Amino acid sequence: MNVQKNGTKKGMIVSPIENGTVIDHLPPGRAVRIARMLGLTEGAVVIIGQNLKSTKYGRKDLIKVENRFLTDEECSRIALFAPNATVNIIRDSELVEKRKVSIPDVVEGIAICSNANCITNKEPVPTRMVTVSRSPVVIACYYCGYEVKAEDLRLRG
Amino acid sequence: MDFLNRDIVSIKDLTREDLDKVFGTARRMERDGYDRGLLRGKRVSLLFYEPSTRTRLSFQAAAQSLGADTIWFAGIEGTSVMKGETLKDTIETVSNYADAIVVRHPYDGAARWAAEITTRRAERGEKKVPVINGGDGRNEHPTQTMLDLYTMAQSQGRIGGLTIAMVGDLKYGRTVHSLAYALGMYGCRIRLVAPEQLQMPPHVLSYLASRGVECTLHTSIEEVIGEVDILYMTRIQKERFPDENEYNRVRGMYRVTRKMLQPAKPTMRVMHPLPRVDEVSVDVDDDPRSYYFKQAGNGVPIRAALLAMVLGGIS
Numbered sequence: 001m002n003v004q005k006n007g008t009k010k011g012m013i014v015s016p017i018e019n020g021t022v023i024d025h026l027p028p029g030r031a032v033r034i035a036r037m038l039g040l041t042e043g044a045v046v047i048i049g050q051n052l053k054s055t056k057y058g059r060k061d062l063i064k065v066e067n068r069f070l071t072d073e074e075c076s077r078i079a080l081f082a083p084n085a086t087v088n089i090i091r092d093s094e095l096v097e098k099r100k101v102s103i104p105d106v107v108e109g110i111a112i113c114s115n116a117n118c119i120t121n122k123e124p125v126p127t128r129m130v131t132v133s134r135s136p137v138v139i140a141c142y143y144c145g146y147e148v149k150a151e152d153l154r155l156r157g
Numbered sequence: 158m159d160f161l162n163r164d165i166v167s168i169k170d171l172t173r174e175d176l177d178k179v180f181g182t183a184r185r186m187e188r189d190g191y192d193r194g195l196l197r198g199k200r201v202s203l204l205f206y207e208p209s210t211r212t213r214l215s216f217q218a219a220a221q222s223l224g225a226d227t228i229w230f231a232g233i234e235g236t237s238v239m240k241g242e243t244l245k246d247t248i249e250t251v252s253n254y255a256d257a258i259v260v261r262h263p264y265d266g267a268a269r270w271a272a273e274i275t276t277r278r279a280e281r282g283e284k285k286v287p288v289i290n291g292g293d294g295r296n297e298h299p300t301q302t303m304l305d306l307y308t309m310a311q312s313q314g315r316i317g318g319l320t321i322a323m324v325g326d327l328k329y330g331r332t333v334h335s336l337a338y339a340l341g342m343y344g345c346r347i348r349l350v351a352p353e354q355l356q357m358p359p360h361v362l363s364y365l366a367s368r369g370v371e372c373t374l375h376t377s378i379e380e381v382i383g384e385v386d387i388l389y390m391t392r393i394q395k396e397r398f399p400d401e402n403e404y405n406r407v408r409g410m411y412r413v414t415r416k417m418l419q420p421a422k423p424t425m426r427v428m429h430p431l432p433r434v435d436e437v438s439v440d441v442d443d444d445p446r447s448y449y450f451k452q453a454g455n456g457v458p459i460r461a462a463l464l465a466m467v468l469g470g471i472s
Binding site: 113115116117118119120122123124125140141142143144145146147 | 244262293297363
């Protein structure tokens with residue numbers, strides 16, 4: 001694969017970064033949502049590519065964020081919406097780590113239960129979602145048991 | 158698993174072995190009578206945010222039959238809930254007054270949240286107060302399911318292998334959700350009779366499919382009446398509908414009369430968690446196949462057994 005040392009493929013229209021993270025292979029249309037979920041839209045230099053050509057998946061989204069390195073927990077959250085994503089860590093323009101994401105067993109605080117009658121939507125109760133299936137990804141509310149597909153999961157904020 | 162101080166929130170938290178233990182205890186209590194010394198000195202609180210006749214009174218009767226004291230509210234009128242108190246604060250408070258909490262609440266997941274609150278208290282060094290779900294919103298009603306299974310075993314001599322039809326509001330009815338989960342453990346055949354818009358929620362159907370349960374969907378009682386061992390009727394619950402027009406479209410859709418029972422097996426039993434509105438005609442009451450009042454009576458031995466096991470009266 002034509003990967004340059006800063007994690008950018010030759011001919012890409014988005015510019016390379018020196019230090020930071022490239023989140024690649026996101027399903028088309030998910031990048032903004034994922035960037036918002038990770039709080040990347042507040043202050044950091046972020047480049048979002050949408051509907052880019054992908055040899056593997058046809059089309060894909062991509063996020064580049066400068067001077068920000070994702071934690072394992074953040075990578076797990078990405079997996080909910082993009083199970084095939086890869087997270088590339090760039091330091092001094094070098095690709096130093098390439099991670100596959102894995103779906104978490106439990107997600108706390110970030111999602112909203114889609115059941116309007118759930119206690120978490122009625123009283124100040126922190127949400128907790130549990131993965132009940134990984135293929136397709138199905139998430140259930142820990143409290144009321146209401147299930148949604150990962151792509152339908154609603155996020156706080 | 159040991160029942161001492163255990164929260165009873167979802168029927169899915171229990172194994173078949175757990176359920177059989179509760180049934181065994183209930184049977185012994187019915188046979189030998191209730192020991193009024195078993196829970197002497199214990200106090201059970203009944204927090205009923207929603208109306209109830211059978212669940213609250215049978216829990217109260219059960220607790221008192223074993224010598225326990227009860228404190229309760231029935232409806233939020235007159236409580237601090239009217240002032241905006243959260244469930245958390247009420248549970249934190251009542252945990253100081255009682256050894257067990259039975260809660261009925263309009264919101265789905267309320268019982269799980271209540272159980273988490275008392276568990277956190279125990280982690281802070283306070284006494285663990287077990288929480289029993291007396292019905293949470295449209296979600297579950299596990300003790301109703303226990304008495305339903307107990308009634309099925311009592312009337313048919315077994316649970317496994319029975320063919321059971323659930324009829325009516327399968328979408329919003331918490332009793333049928335819990336019952337479907339439990340029947341999945343016993344190897345029953347399930348017939349789900351409902352208008353399309355009130356059919357069983359997909360997550361319950363997928364659970365049954367994952368358990369390999371033979372389950373079919375129907376729109377009329379006549380399609381299944383000849384083959385079933387249990388006809389489990391439910392009320393179309395006006396209070397659960399987000400839209401009154403939706404309620405008006407389906408109300409009165411299913412009504413069992415004595416005449417309709419003609420093709421049914423003589424051993425078939427009609428059950429209903431009650432209250433009924435018009436879905437079971439009064440003339441069915443005198444048919445030997447009606448079993449719903451006996452079913453309601455089973456609330457006492459089942460809830461007494463459960464309280465005794467959770468509060469350590471019986472190990």
